[in-house]
Amino acid sequence: MISSNILTGLNPQQLEAVTLPHGCALILAGAGSGKTRVLTTRIAWLIQTGQVGPYGILAVTFTNKAAREMLTRVAAMLPINTRGMWVGTFHGLCNRMLRIHHRDAGLPQAFQILDSQDQMAVIKRLLKSLDVDEERYSPRDLQYFVNANKEAGKRPSAVEAGDEWSRRMIQLYAEYDQQCNREGAVDFAELLLRCYELLSRNETLRAHYQQRFAHILVDEFQDTNRLQYRWLQLLAGANSAMFAVGDDDQSIYTFRGASPQNMFDFERDFARGKVIKLEQNYRSQGNILDAANALISRNSKRLGKKLWTQAGEGSPLSVHEALTDVDEAAFIVERIQGLRSEGTRPSEIAVLYRANAQSRVLEHALFNAGLPYRVYGGLRFFERQEIKHALAYLRLVANPEDDGAFLRVINIPARGIGSRSLEQLQEISRLRGVSLWQAACSKPLSGKAAQALAAFVQLIEELARDCRELSLPEIAERVIARSGLKEYYAGDKDGRDRIENLEELINAAAGFDPDESLLRSEQAVNGLGSDAEAPLPSERDANFILSAFLAHAALEAGEHQAAAGADALQLMTVHAAKGLEFQAVFISGLEEGLFPHENSLTEGAGVEEERRLMYVAITRARRHLCLSHAQTRMLHGQTRYNIPSRFLDELPARLIRRVGGRAAARLGTGEHAATAVALSTYAAPSPASPWRIGQDVVHPKFGPGVIVSVLGGGDDARVEVNFRQVGRKELVLAYARLTPA
DNA sequence: ATTAGTGGTGTTTTT
């Protein structure tokens, strides 16, 4: 029997999980416990034993990468066509469903997906056109308001208005939705909500999918939000088996609406006690694991789980205190060189940090040391300005009603249509209730601007015509050539990279496989009467493929940054490191206010999430773990004095070895000595000083409060205090009569 | 119409 093959090497708990009889179950899988393996083997086992065909499987992941990996691994285990399986992210699957049933969902066939950037642009445009006071109703707040409510499953009419402010926000939310509908645009949260509503409204459709998906598997269950949970509930029929894998200790996305509560609810609603814990860790050595366990045990709300390993205890964790962020980077470089001389490959070394901004100093040091590195985060391929511009042209070709795309490129490159002409256009579109494109087509301007506008309209129409006969990469090429974007960037001093990126876009288009995101065979399989709109393969015109490509660009923004050499160091935020593992891991910037981040200190649950984040960071390491912090650090152009992170204190001392570096050895002589002396005379950075973050204080006028940050030093050392009664205030220590409480 | 310069502001993590 071949089936024994895929099951060999599983430990008893893994085996039990993989071969569970039909029904729902919750798998509590600790870090490094073989979670992905269990998930993929489960799928392979279900299919191999004939319990279900590929068509009956729906697997949801959190990232595109995880989805790809799952498909690859299943395909490696089974010689079957995985095409029929629905594997993807929540957003990707909802997109797929909405494309198939766009009519039932009330969407145009070529609906556009707005990424957060696009969404922000729409919101700003909206606020401006309504002449809203952006002081009181900021674009950022509205974006947050809209997303939070959508993620809670609430349309404007369902949001309860407390005060004047929220009443206005609800109005704006409604206006925003209307504008999106007018333009055929859908934001990330809308993908989910729209799909949820589609399924809950349309009984036929729901019954169809419920019957089809006998097995629903969910990865990273702790990251699901309430709406996703309800979406899964709708999709799971009476006979569907839901298999959820997650780790409450690795829930680090509650800021984005993720609700670990879903794990508790899932046990109640579905699994009904069918819970399997995977606690054997195959990744890290004992000391690292002990540190992680000790740290996370301080959190109160846990399902409870303790990792263990058969690997030896390994070496202790290194902790280094640096004077400045620059010294910290120098120390890390030094250690990395040590690791490399021992034979550790650069790509097996990761430098982690809490916030993207921290990468600059590290990059600088690595660059000077000649160490190849790769930074994850920052701008991704499809988020780059030049790519966004090119995509905007493509969006106009696919759907000229797309005002956002229109505004983006109407004058890029400059063609003589300035703010004056634009105002006129917008006025017309507002009065007639038509899109900017339609307004432009009615030849509303006169003089030079009119000619320029006509040329633009002609350009888009011409491209749209071409689009019908050309393949996707050919369209991309033509758009880039005819739009004048290349010439536009040729004059720029950093235009070289941008032009290269534009050329890369053509490659991306050439490599795009629409079937991967929207299965070609899907329509045949799922011959539902309700979506007769589904185009026949021959009729799957360029526009359809173009829309699929644009959706792909929005949903999967692409690689974070091109690889700088195949074997390079890995730099990334802790968030980005989730799910990865490395031989050696550096966690930098372990300082109060940074990690844990100060913004998390004000809310009660915030610190616990930061602690889970630290837990994730620690458990990325297999053999070497090095923690560091700096006494002073440049942040927002200001020197800040930080005390060591509380998380360092929460690690058992027996697991830790304090280490210095060459930089530290220099202390006591030369310039560093001066700094050291100067530092010791300042009250702010000394651990003995009462002015530390988190300290409760009393002010004679403002009353009681808590210190949220310490800024500067010397005569103008200041603290920021969050007062109970009057809110945040920044005080100069030399003047403020502040007393510790 | 376009561009350069200014000042004010806000900064976590991201599918």
Place this chain on the structure above:
DNA sequence: CACCACTAAT
């Protein structure tokens, strides 16, 4: 510091 929105000058 870095990004923006707005103003002033070409």
